[in-house]
Amino acid sequence: MSDVAGKPCILCCAITGSLPRKANNPAVPITVSEQVESSHAAVEAGASIIHAHVRNDDESPSSDPEKFARLKEGLEKHCPGVIVQFSTGGRSGAGKERGGMLPLRPDMASLSVGSNNFPTRVYENPPDLVDWLAGEMRTYEIVPEVEAFDLSHILQAIRLHGEGKLFGPLYVQFVMGVKNAMPADKTVFDFYVETMRTRAAEAQWCAAGIGATQITVNEWAIAAGGHTRA
Amino acid sequence: MSDVAGKPCILCCAITGSLPRKANNPAVPITVSEQVESSHAAVEAGASIIHAHVRNDDESPSSDPEKFARLKEGLEKHCPGVIVQFSTGGRSGAGKERGGMLPLRPDMASLSVGSNNFPTRVYENPPDLVDWLAGEMRTYEIVPEVEAFDLSHILQAIRLHGEGKLFGPLYVQFVMGVKNAMPADKTVFDFYVETMRTRAAEAQWCAAGIGATQITVNEWAIAAGGHTRA
Ligand SMILES: [Zn+2]
Ligand SMILES: [Zn+2]
Ligand SMILES: [Zn+2]
Ligand SMILES: [Zn+2]
Numbered sequence: 001m002s003d004v005a006g007k008p009c010i011l012c013c014a015i016t017g018s019l020p021r022k023a024n025n026p027a028v029p030i031t032v033s034e035q036v037e038s039s040h041a042a043v044e045a046g047a048s049i050i051h052a053h054v055r056n057d058d059e060s061p062s063s064d065p066e067k068f069a070r071l072k073e074g075l076e077k078h079c080p081g082v083i084v085q086f087s088t089g090g091r092s093g094a095g096k097e098r099g100g101m102l103p104l105r106p107d108m109a110s111l112s113v114g115s116n117n118f119p120t121r122v123y124e125n126p127p128d129l130v131d132w133l134a135g136e137m138r139t140y141e142i143v144p145e146v147e148a149f150d151l152s153h154i155l156q157a158i159r160l161h162g163e164g165k166l167f168g169p170l171y172v173q174f175v176m177g178v179k180n181a182m183p184a185d186k187t188v189f190d191f192y193v194e195t196m197r198t199r200a201a202e203a204q205w206c207a208a209g210i211g212a213t214q215i216t217v218n219e220w221a222i223a224a225g226g227h228t229r230a
Numbered sequence: 231m232s233d234v235a236g237k238p239c240i241l242c243c244a245i246t247g248s249l250p251r252k253a254n255n256p257a258v259p260i261t262v263s264e265q266v267e268s269s270h271a272a273v274e275a276g277a278s279i280i281h282a283h284v285r286n287d288d289e290s291p292s293s294d295p296e297k298f299a300r301l302k303e304g305l306e307k308h309c310p311g312v313i314v315q316f317s318t319g320g321r322s323g324a325g326k327e328r329g330g331m332l333p334l335r336p337d338m339a340s341l342s343v344g345s346n347n348f349p350t351r352v353y354e355n356p357p358d359l360v361d362w363l364a365g366e367m368r369t370y371e372i373v374p375e376v377e378a379f380d381l382s383h384i385l386q387a388i389r390l391h392g393e394g395k396l397f398g399p400l401y402v403q404f405v406m407g408v409k410n411a412m413p414a415d416k417t418v419f420d421f422y423v424e425t426m427r428t429r430a431a432e433a434q435w436c437a438a439g440i441g442a443t444q445i446t447v448n449e450w451a452i453a454a455g456g457h458t459r460a
Contacts, residue, residue, distance in 0.1 A: 114410065115345050115352045116382065122345045122354045127410050130347075151381035152346070152412040180344065180357050182382040187428075191421055198417075 004225035012049035012206060012229040013042035018091040021059045030055045032067060036074035039082065049083040049108065050075060051145075051229060053091075061091045068101035083107045085145060088133055090123055098129075102136040108171070109137055111144035113160060114153040117180035123149070134165050143168035145206075149181045154192060158200045170203035172196065173229065174221075177213035184213035186220065193224050234455035242279035242436060242459040243272035248321040251289045260285045262297060266304035269312065279313040279338065280305060281375075281459065283321075291321045298331035313337045315375060318363055320353055328359075332366040338401070339367055341374035343390060344383040347410035353379070364395050373398035375436075379411045384422060388430045400433035402426065403459065404451075407443035414443035416450065423454050 015038045020028045029038035032054070039050045052075075054067040068086055075084050085108035088098045102109060111133055112125040137144050144166050146157040154172055161170040174192050176184040189207070196205045206227035209217025214230065221228040245268045250258045259268035262284070269280045282305075284297040298316055305314050315338035318328045332339060341363055342355040367374050374396050376387040384402055391400040404422050406414040419437065426435045436457035439447025444460065451458040 114380075115347050115354075116380075117345050117355070117357055117360075120357060122352065122356050124345075124352045124354070125347070126352050127347055127350060149382075150344075150346075151418065152379075155413060155415070155418075156410065180386065183385060185385070187425075188381065188385075195417075 004223070007225050009222055010049060010204075010206065010227035011047045012051050012085070012208075012227065013039070013047035014051040014053075014208075014229055015039055015042060016053050016055065018053045018061045018087070018089060030059050032070045032074060035071055036078050039075055040078045043079045043082050047082070047230075049085050049229075050079070051085045051087060051110070053087045053089070063097050063100055065101040065104065068106075069104055072104055072106060085109060088112075089147070090125065095129060096132060099133045099136050102133075102140050102142060105140045106142060108143045108145050109133075110147050110173075111137065111166075112147045112149070112153070113156045114150065116149040116153075116178075116182075119179040123181075131165075134160065134167075138165070138167045141167055143171060146170075146172045147175050148172055148192070149175050149178060151182075151188075151192070151195070154195055155199075158203075161200070161203070170200055172200075172203060172205045174205065174207040174217075175210065176207065176217055177210040184209050184217050189217070189220050189224075193226065234453070237455050239452055240279060240434075240436065240457035241277045242281050242315070242438075242457065243269070243277035244281040244283075244438075244459055245269055245272060246283050246285065248283045248291045248317070248319060260289050262300045262304060265301055266308050269305055270308045273309045273312050277312070277460075279315050279459075280309070281315045281317060281340070283317045283319070293327050293330055295331040295334065298336075299334055302334055302336060315339060318342075319377070320355065325359060326362060329363045329366050332363075332370050332372060335370045336372060338373045338375050339363075340377050340403075341367065341396075342377045342379070342383070343386045344380065346379040346383075346408075346412075349409040353411075361395075364390065364397075368395070368397045371397055373401060376400075376402045377405050378402055378422070379405050379408060381412075381418075381422070381425070384425055385429075388433075391430070391433070400430055402430075402433060402435045404435065404437040404447075405440065406437065406447055407440040414439050414447050419447070419450050419454075423456065 029035040056062045084106045086106045148154045207221035208229040218228045259265040286292045314336045316336045378384045437451035438459040
């Protein structure tokens, strides 16, 4: 595609994620101050978006708005200008608890618009919760990053954006490589890109490969003119 | 496609479904004897597969194995040779209750291999339940009809079949037109067909459009050389 060359690529760094612990990788930042320093290093290495989860002191996933507030404060101080994106993913809590930090007005927040299987359970995003989270993001003027774990989630994102339910420009992330959801598959990736190009040409998209698929999906995304998460 | 002409098309009739009631359509068969007569008419009109749900006396969805047993008996008597397919869908019960009729050894049973949103809730098919239902179908030698509500479900079906987890030949149904899942979209339909053709050439596929999309999806399926459900 001739329009890829020269187009800036946005790098998003998921500093902590929801699952890995110090036992898996001693470098995983767990405390807010570790997260701020890790973000600082990511920004110096070229990241423009920090995708953030917070953790309890025992390293388990948290959705504590107070921790998110301290993280945002630290990021604004140490990484001025960085785009702060909070996760509203389902590993840190259930139902509206997942959006309890949105009144802090991060620049962006992740938003799942459908449900799918995860390795050992259902990732539940019932329609009324999706509506509520999208509504909170409109209220607090937060741009959603739609996490698309399957093809219908991309179509749903385009539909919701067309109906005015998603604040700001449409930004969709293809998530690939989660067991029991969409694998990291190049033919599917190409169809995802084509779906965005033909149905939402003004939108931006990025792609994330989970686990061992990360670098592969990064390369596909960059080559196709998208953005990517590491 | 030159291989479409002359290829037989299998018609499946979902006589009752899980939702419509007499108030919606007085012709919906609710009692077992109504279901047997409705199946008889469908078979005379050309149906080869009867896709069956059973109902309680108040018309609500049921998963009562005793009702399924009486239905199977009636179908074997009135519609000899018809392929009996029981639904293990999630509207009639939760968890293993959904497969309680599988020891009756119907020819086929529906099997969902992933989760997705429905109009007002999550259609939950957790991985351990999928494994258990597939295992019961192997035990009782029942051919699954995989209900694919999204693209990853098709890939998951191909993977499970390749691992020997699905009894018999692979049979996948594309379900389109359910609100908050995959819409009835021709570009997506074509990609589904191409996915089956390139990754599971020996398999059969069919397609079902829900509600107002039924006839449209029937026409797409027949024209593309697949099977279809009405
Ligand atoms: Zn995340
Ligand atoms: Zn610093
Ligand atoms: Zn059914
Ligand atoms: Zn009869």
